[in-house]
Amino acid sequence: MMTPKIVILGAGFGGLEAATLLRERLPSAEVTVIDKTDHFIIGFSKFDVMFGRRTAEAVKSYYADLAAGVHFVQDTITQINLEAKQVTTATASFAYDYLIVALGATLAPEATPGFVEGGHEFYSLAGAERLHPVLEAFTGGTILVSILGKPYKCPPAPYEAAFQLHDFFVQKGLRDAVTIKVLTPAPMPLPVAKGASAEIERRLAEREIALLTQHKVTALDLATQTATVEGKEPVAYDLFLGVPLHVPPAVVRASALGGWVAVDPHTLKTSFDNVYAVGDVTKIPVGKFGVPKAGAFAEAGARVVANDIINAVSGEANPMHFDGTGTCFLEFGAGQVAKINANFLGGPEPNVTLDGPSDAFRSDKEQFEQERIARWFG
Numbered sequence: 001m002m003t004p005k006i007v008i009l010g011a012g013f014g015g016l017e018a019a020t021l022l023r024e025r026l027p028s029a030e031v032t033v034i035d036k037t038d039h040f041i042i043g044f045s046k047f048d049v050m051f052g053r054r055t056a057e058a059v060k061s062y063y064a065d066l067a068a069g070v071h072f073v074q075d076t077i078t079q080i081n082l083e084a085k086q087v088t089t090a091t092a093s094f095a096y097d098y099l100i101v102a103l104g105a106t107l108a109p110e111a112t113p114g115f116v117e118g119g120h121e122f123y124s125l126a127g128a129e130r131l132h133p134v135l136e137a138f139t140g141g142t143i144l145v146s147i148l149g150k151p152y153k154c155p156p157a158p159y160e161a162a163f164q165l166h167d168f169f170v171q172k173g174l175r176d177a178v179t180i181k182v183l184t185p186a187p188m189p190l191p192v193a194k195g196a197s198a199e200i201e202r203r204l205a206e207r208e209i210a211l212l213t214q215h216k217v218t219a220l221d222l223a224t225q226t227a228t229v230e231g232k233e234p235v236a237y238d239l240f241l242g243v244p245l246h247v248p249p250a251v252v253r254a255s256a257l258g259g260w261v262a263v264d265p266h267t268l269k270t271s272f273d274n275v276y277a278v279g280d281v282t283k284i285p286v287g288k289f290g291v292p293k294a295g296a297f298a299e300a301g302a303r304v305v306a307n308d309i310i311n312a313v314s315g316e317a318n319p320m321h322f323d324g325t326g327t328c329f330l331e332f333g334a335g336q337v338a339k340i341n342a343n344f345l346g347g348p349e350p351n352v353t354l355d356g357p358s359d360a361f362r363s364d365k366e367q368f369e370q371e372r373i374a375r376w377f378g
């Protein structure tokens with residue numbers, strides 16, 4: 001192969017890490033990254049925007065500033081043709097020798113009737129931005145934070161939202177006027193982590209945040225301001241915050257990949273020649289659970305895939321396997337940050353433990369963002 005063409009679909013956690021490694025270790029390759037947006041943001045910075053700690057502009061990193069050596073194309077991917085080894089966008093076509101699918105998960109708020117018209121979400125930057133003035137204007141009543149279905153990104157995030165809502169209204173002197181309830185279809189906050197779940201439950205109770213488990217909200221009734229719950233009584237709200245249903249990106253569903261992408265859990269290869277998938281777009285079952293949709297796993301997967309392509313192109317024999325280990329931060333509010341350490345592929349069942357909170361973890365979290373931006377955007 002003369003100059004290998006490597007095409008990376010999606011410039012999120014997975015795409016950016018893969019592009020950076022390929023640029024560093026395989027400078028002879030032609031690496032193209034395609035994304036429909038012009039900027040990247042770290043998932044948890046949406047909380048900063050939602051609570052008014054930073055502006056939307058301040059949390060964006062523009063792809064125009066990507067480290068040199070990566071060819072970035074801003075365009076919408078409209079077709080992935082695995083037979084022809086070609087990707088089509090709204091305005092161009094790209095042939096590839098190696099393809100990395102890192103298109104993430106798509107939010108589908110429209111799949112829950114009434115949600116778009118009557119609810120708010122904090123899973124997109126635009127949603128977090130819209131929510132901020134609404135929270136500022138809220139002077140009392142019931143707020144529901146509802147997980148609308150599985151799978152969803154960053155499983156602790158809705159609980160982090162609830163803890164920070166508590167702080168927000170304490171600081172405003174309004175906490176007594178605000179009732180906060182978290183609704184989840186699951187039997188506990190993080191079913192894969194019983195210890196962490198117990199700790200989250202304890203801290204919710206301490207802050208008088210109600211937890212309604214096995215509550216699957218299927219619709220919002222805008223006339224009565226109630227959430228319809230499968231098999232249970234409706235729950236009234238004044239402000240509804242939902243984690244929208246997540247679906248595979250439409251372009252992936254329409255391709256031969258068919259939906260959440262099945263991969264070899266250790267190599268992240270799909271069943272198609274030289275086609276890999278990493279991050280939220282994949283489905284990696286582990287016992288009765290699955291590798292979670294989180295940046296840490298997308299990034300770790302990208303390292304394995306980039307390494308495999310580097311080996312194949314350069315003839316190096318330096319194998320590396322995805323081991324399903326990763327660390328996520330858990331924000332309890334009031335500056336208290338814990339770590340969730342996960343090992344998903346080390347045994348028949350995942351092993352997930354909670355560490356902290358500690359002051360050191362708070363600065364680790366700040367560094368986490370700074371390091372990635374510095375590394376990817378040079």
Ligand SMILES: Cc1cc2nc3c(=O)[nH]c(=O)nc-3n(C[C@H](O)[C@H](O)[C@H](O)COP(=O)(O)OP(=O)(O)OC[C@H]3O[C@@H](n4cnc5c(N)ncnc54)[C@H](O)[C@@H]3O)c2cc1C
Nearest residue numbers: 010012013014036043077103104154279280294295296298
């Ligand atoms: C509130 C919140 C808090 C979070 N906190 C954490 C945390 O603390 N730790 C952690 O590890 N993770 C966290 N996450 C999760 C993390 O953000 C995601 O898991 C991570 O971004 C997944 O990376 P990815 O590369 O798979 O996909 P993404 O980062 O979602 O990237 C996919 C990219 O594909 C692009 N794309 C999709 N379709 C098309 C198309 N048709 N054409 C062109 N481009 C397209 C998108 O624009 C996007 O840039 C959080 C998420 C949220 C919402």
